[in-house]
Amino acid sequence: MAAIRQTHPLLRAAKGAALFFYLAFALFPLYWLLKISVTPDRLIYSEGTALWPKTTTLDNFRSILFQSDFLSYFANSVTVSLGTAAATTLIAAGAGYAFSRFDFRGKRIVIALMLVTQMFPLLMIIAPIYKIVAAVGLLNSLTSLIITYTAFNVPFATFLMQSFFDGIPKDLEEAAMMDGCTRFQALRKVILPLTLPGLGATLGFVFTAAWSELLFALMLISKNDAMTFPVGLLTFVSKFSVDWGQMMAAGVLALIPSCLFFIFIQRYLVQGLTSGAVKG
């Protein structure tokens, strides 16, 4: 068992090829996004499907940044996504902790209800949600989006957080309480630092979900100054033409926050933080 098994070179080559094809397949749309965004308008239709345009330009980016409402869409999206991620994670962490550690009346019913909410296709409840939001006068506000997204993401995020809390031995909390902590201090000083990977994963998951959500944003927002980025993208489609270059440039820029966010949280996603706590 100690010796490293030598794989057949052919098998290794096949593995490499399979990986390569998968990567090419997955990344090609992103590549195409980038390629169109730097292609001058006059070449988009004339050049056909060349892999890289003869001349490149940053004009699309320039006009996106300085001559469109893109920056305002962008800011709206950041607000909504961060707001949703923070609110959802906070609620989910609290609920997940309660589900993991306490036994209370109605716990099973609450869990069952949360599962039920995950069963229905979103399309079915768009109309009622619109009615509710309109009734409380929140149409065309970013708050309405944050509340709706949070409501939709909390159940799944709660299950996610609960499983992270379940992975932390109860003994640790009890040891902290014997050492002089209140339950809340034990949570903050011992449990929370160990839950960072869970919090990071939940934040990232909710952030990207909110960042790319179109359906509700389209329904609940019609004013230009409250549009989020995916809705704003549609403004590049006019009745007679599609401004592909600018649309793609906007798309490229939209990738940046997601990437930054994951770079920021990826160090918390490292597992194995609890090893050594208790004898396994």
Next chain:
Amino acid sequence: MARLELKNIAKRYGAVEVLSEVDLDIADGEFLVLVGPSGCGKSTLLRMIAGLEPISAGDFLIDGVRMNDVPPRNRDIAMVFQSYALYPHMDVARNMGFSMEIRGEVRAARAEKVAAAAKTLGLAALTERLPRALSGGQRQRVAMGRAIVRDPRAFLFDEPLSNLDAALRVEMRLEIARLHQRLGATMIYVTHDQVEAMTLADRIVVLNGGKVQQVGTPLDLYERPANRFVAQFIGSPTMNVVPVDADADGLVLGGGARLALTGAGAATTLGVRPEHIEVAAPGEGLIDGTADVVERLGSDTNLYVNAGDLGMLTVRRAGNLPVRPGERIGLHLRPENLHLFDEAGLALARPA
């Protein structure tokens, strides 16, 4: 240091009673061991003393003050967990000093106490390591260090050695004994290992089925077990128990052998420890049997003897006994080493 009193303590989960009528008075500086088979309620009792488990009925007092509703952090009791429960994101020094950190004591005072504890436990070179970089024995020491640093009124140990290998277990057992001698603190120790119980305890509490079976010094339990359960739980190999008929003159054993004893009227079973059975030539003892299996341990010899109607008897003799498997031997019993139990399993007064 403290005196702990448990008065008629009970624990119920809904309608299920897992502990009842526990009355204990633990003296200042005493080493008390709770022992029993798994599921007997010993860990639950310890957790009730710690404050991690609510007390369903009865009173728990420390130095005369009722503690039932006092949260664990205000009881000033330290606990060593079976799983060690070290904080994985803190190094050894911070793990040991965590209780002082929580109480807001200054860094210098903390460092001094942690260093002293680390030195006594042989951890001085490891204070900057994280728990995951430690071996099982070292983790165990850190867990003990965490308790020592606090200088608590009482120490609780919940099966602290059960995750260690046999050699390390003996070593840590000695260390705990030394710790108790040095600190002179009140300690309560839960184990299912009767060797740990016998070697460490000032007094042992034997629990079974949520009830205290007997409380006494290790030798009390060995020499005067209160009932059949304690008799068979304490001592290794386990005490032999055989059915008997009692009449005015004494006992009649299954195989027809008679033992002259007075005051054995209500006895239905007879217990005798393996080390109290003497081996004689065939026909010269009270009972005859065939040595079925012979185990030679060097210092002792264990014989498993098929004694016909009496069933299997275990015999333990010091030294190397020249008995071969299959050989007929006689077994002799001395009246002063016998234990008699009545129908309910309670011990009868020792035959004089």
